[in-house]
Amino acid sequence: MQIGANSLLQEMQTLTGEIKPNGITPNITQQVANTSGSDFGSLLSExxxxxxxxxxxxxxxxxxxxxxxxxxxxxxTVIAREKASVAFEATVQVRNKLVEAYKEIMSMPV
Incomplete structure (x- = not known):
């Protein structure tokens, strides 16, 4: 199953919009502000x-x-190859953690 970064982000945003604990919306002090001005999709793409x-x-x-x-x-040449290899392995691990989190969220009862 292929999961793109944008589709995963959209799915998470829709789920966030649907979830309100006990019908109470969180107050402003509970919300985390994105101070960097970048969203998750653009950071992942970068x-x-x-x-x-x-x-x-x-x-x-x-x-x-x-x-x-x-x-x-x-x-x-060897140093450049190792840098690319380490960066690729880190990206694969991040992808695996995202897929694992997505599966866990989707298996939660509503």
């Missing part, structure tokens, strides 16, 4: 874009090293 950029840089360095570019060292 993070995925950063991972993509790291992978593109790693691929570019690998290609340049294979082509014999003397300005690219093996250590730079």
């Amino acid at each position: 993070a995925v874009g950063n991972v993509n950029a790291l992978q593109a840089t790693s691929s570019s360095l690998q290609t340049r090293l294979d082509m014999g570019d003397t300005r690219v060292t093996l250590s730079d």
Whole structure:
């Protein structure tokens, strides 16, 4: 089952709009304000874009090293590859936690 970031965010927003504990709306001190001005969807999109950029840089360095570019060292290439790998693994773990949370929310009785 493929879950996109935007569809997950929309589903969570609809669920938030439907849930009011005992019919009482929370007062202003209970609400958390988003002071950064960014929403979750844009932050997630930006993070995925950063991972993509790291992978593109790693691929570019690998290609340049294979082509014999003397300005690219093996250590730079390996470091870029490891950065991209760690960033990708972190993204996969975040995705897994989001899917797990989504499944848990959807299995809650209403």
